[in-house]
Amino acid sequence: MNDDSGSQQIIDIxxxxxxxxxLAAASDLKSQGRNVIVVDKGRGPGGRLASRHIANASFDxxxxxxxxxxxxxxxQVQQWIEAGVAEKxxxxxxxxxxxxxxxxxxxxxxxxxxxxxxxxxxRCSNQVTSxxxxxxFWFTLLENGDTIKSRALIVTSPVPxxxxxxxxxxxxxxxxxxxxxxHITYESCLSVMAILDMPSALTPPGALMLNEGPIAWxxxxxxxxxxxxxxxxxxxxxxxxxxxxxxxxxxxxGLLIKAAKPFLKAEVKEFQVHGWRYSKPVNIDTKxxxxxxxxxxxxxxxxxxxxxxxxxxxxAVLSGSVSYTHLRAHETExxxxxRRLL
Numbered sequence: 373m374n375d376d377s378g379s380q381q382i383i384d385i386x387x388x389x390x391x392x393x394x395l396a397a398a399s400d401l402k403s404q405g406r407n408v409i410v411v412d413k414g415r416g417p418g419g420r421l422a423s424r425h426i427a428n429a430s431f432d433x434x435x436x437x438x439x440x441x442x443x444x445x446x447x448q449v450q451q452w453i454e455a456g457v458a459e460k461x462x463x464x465x466x467x468x469x470x471x472x473x474x475x476x477x478x479x480x481x482x483x484x485x486x487x488x489x490x491x492x493x494x495r496c497s498n499q500v501t502s503x504x505x506x507x508x509f510w511f512t513l514l515e516n517g518d519t520i521k522s523r524a525l526i527v528t529s530p531v532p533x534x535x536x537x538x539x540x541x542x543x544x545x546x547x548x549x550x551x552x553x554x555h556i557t558y559e560s561c562l563s564v565m566a567i568l569d570m571p572s573a574l575t576p577p578g579a580l581m582l583n584e585g586p587i588a589w590x591x592x593x594x595x596x597x598x599x600x601x602x603x604x605x606x607x608x609x610x611x612x613x614x615x616x617x618x619x620x621x622x623x624x625x626g627l628l629i630k631a632a633k634p635f636l637k638a639e640v641k642e643f644q645v646h647g648w649r650y651s652k653p654v655n656i657d658t659k660x661x662x663x664x665x666x667x668x669x670x671x672x673x674x675x676x677x678x679x680x681x682x683x684x685x686x687x688a689v690l691s692g693s694v695s696y697t698h699l700r701a702h703e704t705e706x707x708x709x710x711r712r713l714l
Contacts, residue, residue: 380518380519380520380521381409381518381519381520381521382509382521382522383407383408383409383520383521383522383523384401384406384407384408384522384523384524385401385406385407385408385409385522385523385524385525385526386408386409386410386411386510386512386520386522386524386525386526387408387409387410387411387525387526387527387528388410388411388412388500388512388525388526388527388528388529388537389410389412389419389527389528389529389677390410390411390412390414390416390417390418390419390485390489390494390496391412391417391418391419391420391421391485391528391677391688392418392419392421392484392485392488392685392688392689392692393528393676393677393678393688393689393691393692394410394412394419394526394528394676394692395410395417395485395488395489395492395494395692396488396688396689396690396691396692396693397526397528397676397692397693398410398492398494399488399492400692400693402491402492408492408493409493409495409520409522410489410492410493410494410495411495411496411498411500411512411514411520412494412495412496412497412498413496413497413498413499413500414496414497415496415497416482416485416486416496417482417485417486417488417489417494417496418434418481418482418484418485418486419434419485419688420434420435420648420651421434421435421477421481421482421484421485421685422434422435422481422482422646423480423481423482423598424565424644424646426565426567426603426642426644427567427642428600428601429565429567429593429599429600429601429602429603430479430480430593430598430599430600430603431480431565431593431598431599431603431605432476432477432480432481432591432593432596432598432605433563433565433605433646434481434563434648434651435481435685436474436476436481436579436589436591436605436607437461437474437475437476437481437685438458438474438475438476438484438684438685438686439472439473439474439475439684439685439686440472440473440475440686441472441686442686442690444690444693445686445689445690448689449475452475452477452484452487453475455487456478457477457478457483457484457486457487458475458476458477458478458483458484459475459476459478460473460474460475460476461473461474461475461476461577461579461596462474462576462577462579474579476596476597476598478597479597479598480598484685498514498515498516499514499515500512500513500514500515500537501513501514501515502537502540502541503525503537503538503541503543504541504543505541505543505670505671506671507669507671508523508671509521509522509523509671510522510523510524510525510671510673512525523671523672524671524672524673524674525671525672525673525674526673526674526675526676527664527673527674527675527676528675528676528677528688528691528692529677530558530649530650530677530679531553531556531558531650531653531675531677531679532558532650533650534553534675535553543670543673544668545664545668546666546667546668548667549662549664549666549667552657552662553662553675555655555657556653556655556656556657556679557653557654557655558649558650558651558652558653558654558679559610559613559614559651559652559653559654560610560613560614560617560647560648560649560650560651561588561607561608561610561613561647561648561651561652562607562608562612562613562616562617562624562628562645562646562647562648563605563606563607563608563645563646563647563648564604564605564606564608564625564628564629564632564643564644564645565603565604565605565643565644565645565646566603566604566605566606566625566629566640566641566642566643567601567602567603567640567641567642567643568602568603568604568636568638568639568640568641569602569638569639569640569641570602570638570639571592571594571595571602571638572590572592572594572595572602572604572635572636572637572638573635573636573637573638574590574592574595574604574635574636576595577595577596578591578592578593578594578595578596579591579592579596580635582609585609585631586608586609586612586627586628586631587606587607587608587609587612587628587631587632588607588608588609588610589605589606589607590604590605590606590607590632590635590636591604591605592604593605602638604632604636606628606629606632608624608628610651610652610654612628613647613651617647617649621645621647622645624645625643625644625645629643652678652683653678653679653683654683656678656679656680656681656682656683657679657680659680660676660680660681660690660691661674661675661676661680661681661691662674662675662676662680676691676692677691677692678691
C-alpha cells in the first residue's frame, strides 16, 4: 500500500491483530508463499506481551511468562531460546514441587513478538474502522482512509472487539458460530508498574502468586532480569479489576501498592497504572479457531486467538498457527477452506 490517502491494495490474506496469534498465523502463511499483511492499532507488535520503561526502570507489563505443554510450541520456544530472545525463568517456587517451566522474554516479553515479526509486513498504529465483503473479497477500511482488499481475513483481536467490528459491518455469522462467540468472556486486569527505593523483599525467583485479596500477582522485574533498578509489576485480581477498572488510576494504584507493601518492604518512588480490559479469557471456545464463514456466503474469514485454544501465550500461538493436529478429524467443507488457506 502506498502512502496516498484512499489507496487500495489487493492481497491474499489480511490479519487483524499483531499479537502472538496474528504473528504466528502470518509467519506460517508467509512460509507458504502467501501475500500477507498484519495490521494493528497498537504502537508495536505483541498485544498483551507488553513492556514499558519508566525513568531507568523496565517492566513486563502484560503476560509475565510462557509455559510449554504442546510439542509444537516447545519447539517454537526452543527456537526463541537459540535466537537469544527467551530463557527459562523458573520451574517452581521455593518449597514447592517442580511444575511446568516458566520461560521469559529477553530482555523483555516483547522480544518474543519482535522476533516473530521479523520479515513480516506488520503495520502498527493502523486502526481498522470497518470491514465489508462481496462474494469474493474482504474490504478492510483503515483509520487513515486506506482500504486493503483481501481474499481472506483472519481476525485475532479480543472477541468483544471482533464482535463489534462484525456488527458494524453487518457481517452475519451462522447462529451456531454467533453462540460460540457469545459464550466467550474475559477477565480484566489492572497493572501497576512501580519503581522502588530499594530491592523488594520477594524471594527468588522474584514472583509471587496470591489466591486471595486484591492482588493476583507480583513480579520483581530486577530479579527477573528485566530492570536495571528495583521495580515491580503488580497485577490486580479479576474481581478487584472489574470493580475499579474505570476509577481514577492514581487512587487505584495507591490501593494496590498499599496491599503489596507487606510483600515488598520497600517504598514506591513512582508508579503508573495500565488497564487490560480483555486480559484473560475466562470462558473459552473448545476449538482452536473459528471458520466464521461456514454456512454463509462470506469469503473466508477465520477468528483465532487465546480465547480459542486456552488463555495462555501457548494457546495464542497454537491458535494462530492452526496446526493440522488441532483441526477436527472429520472436516466439513469449510474446514477444507481453512486448510487450503492456512
